[in-house]
Amino acid sequence: MGRPHIEPFCDRDVHFKNMTLPGMGKGFRYKMLSLDNETGACSMTVQLDGGYKRPPGFSWSEYELMVQEGEIQFGNKTYRRGHYFYVPAGYSMSSLKSKDGALLLMMFNTGGPSHVSSRSHHQQCNPALYHDVSSFDDIPWAGGGVTSPTVASGCMVKLLNYNPNSMALTFLYCMTPDFWQDNISYHDCAEESYHLWGTSWMMQFGEIPTGGYFWRPAYINHGAFASNLGCIALGRTDSKLFNHFHYNPWTTPKENQLRSAARLQRRDPILYNWMVSTSHNHPHGPEDFERTMPLMGKRKIKTPDDFSNSDNPGHSFDREMKYEEHAPEHIHDDDSHGHSHGHHHDHDHSDGHDHGHTHD
Numbered sequence: 617m618g619r620p621h622i623e624p625f626c627d628r629d630v631h632f633k634n635m636t637l638p639g640m641g642k643g644f645r646y647k648m649l650s651l652d653n654e655t656g657a658c659s660m661t662v663q664l665d666g667g668y669k670r671p672p673g674f675s676w677s678e679y680e681l682m683v684q685e686g687e688i689q690f691g692n693k694t695y696r697r698g699h700y701f702y703v704p705a706g707y708s709m710s711s712l713k714s715k716d717g718a719l720l721l722m723m724f725n726t727g728g729p730s731h732v733s734s735r736s737h738h739q740q741c742n743p744a745l746y747h748d749v750s751s752f753d754d755i756p757w758a759g760g761g762v763t764s765p766t767v768a769s770g771c772m773v774k775l776l777n778y779n780p781n782s783m784a785l786t787f788l789y790c791m792t793p794d795f796w797q798d799n800i801s802y803h804d805c806a807e808e809s810y811h812l813w814g815t816s817w818m819m820q821f822g823e824i825p826t827g828g829y830f831w832r833p834a835y836i837n838h839g840a841f842a843s844n845l846g847c848i849a850l851g852r853t854d855s856k857l858f859n860h861f862h863y864n865p866w867t868t869p870k871e872n873q874l875r876s877a878a879r880l881q882r883r884d885p886i887l888y889n890w891m892v893s894t895s896h897n898h899p900h901g902p903e904d905f906e907r908t909m910p911l912m913g914k915r916k917i918k919t920p921d922d923f924s925n926s927d928n929p930g931h932s933f934d935r936e937m938k939y940e941e942h943a944p945e946h947i948h949d950d951d952s953h954g955h956s957h958g959h960h961h962d963h964d965h966s967d968g969h970d971h972g973h974t975h976d
């Protein structure tokens with residue numbers, strides 16, 4: 617099932633609870649931000665009380681940790697605000713202490729929080745995956761273009777972790793003062809954010825203040841965006857990030873998913889057809905709402921009649937729009953030149969299966 621949609625939410629609105637899971641130690645308090653109730657994977661705001669101590673050991677789950685306020689010590693080393701740790705499952709960390717207390721962000725990715733006392737790594741651990749960094753000090757801000765198309769200018773990132781198998785990302789991002797972006801986004805991945813400082817605004821969910829959080833499953837519209845004074849946040853995705861941008865605030869997650877599949881079908885038609893075919897390769901893709909929804913102004917969507925005298929029956933009528941007046945006569949999309957798919961709309965539909973299209 618995965619984690620449910622948590623949004624809007626601010627951890628300042630709820631109280632800390634005492635952690636009672638074995639091995640986590642006394643003085644470990646938490647606010648649950650999101651929880652996968654099948655695996656126990658979760659994200660938490662954590663308060664370590666002054667004097668907190670935990671012996672060396674490992675977790676059965678990989679986890680990520682960010683120091684928000686105060687100081688912690690692993691062994692003899694002290695870590696402060698902005699320090700980020702990626703700790704693989706089974707990786708034994710030195711003893712953990714906090715003399716005066718610390719506010720952390722902790723994310724257990726593959727199982728619930730756990731701590732097993734051990735001075736050595738688990739035999740199946742891959743210790744080479746471990747890394748930590750003082751993210752505020754030791755990584756420069758880069759433009760937001762970790763993917764294309766990308767966010768508006770003024771949203772900057774620092775990449776903290778990348779999983780080459782799932783393409784999941786962990787990153788710091790900031791919005792500069794007076795940042796704005798006027799389009800609507802959704803993604804093929806879940807997206808998570810925790811505001812370390814500052815406030816940003818989203819059309820659907822309002823203001824996200826310091827301590828604001830969301831876990832947002834795939835295909836949910838979000839944006840436009842703005843930030844008056846700027847903000848800094850920790851963001852994550854659970855798989856490959858791609859920005860599907862558009863300007864229709866009324867679309868549903870199902871319609872967004874179909875549009876995403878339609879874009880995959882146009883980009884990788886052979887792969888798509890192989891993936892969806894069972895007994896035959898069906899030539900039609902799913903519906904892309906941007907290509908079929910009514911539009912303002914003088915454009916209209918073509919109907920089958922518009923193509924009745926066409927000299928190019930290979931065109932896809934439901935994917936092409938035409939100006940009624942004024943040149944250019946046609947707006948050609950990248951796949952509307954009749955050479956790529958070779959499918960014809962006069963083919964025999966007597967096999968009776970449902971094409972989900974309205975062309976007859």
Ligand SMILES: [Fe+2]
Nearest residue numbers: 801803807838
């Ligand atoms: Fe997003």
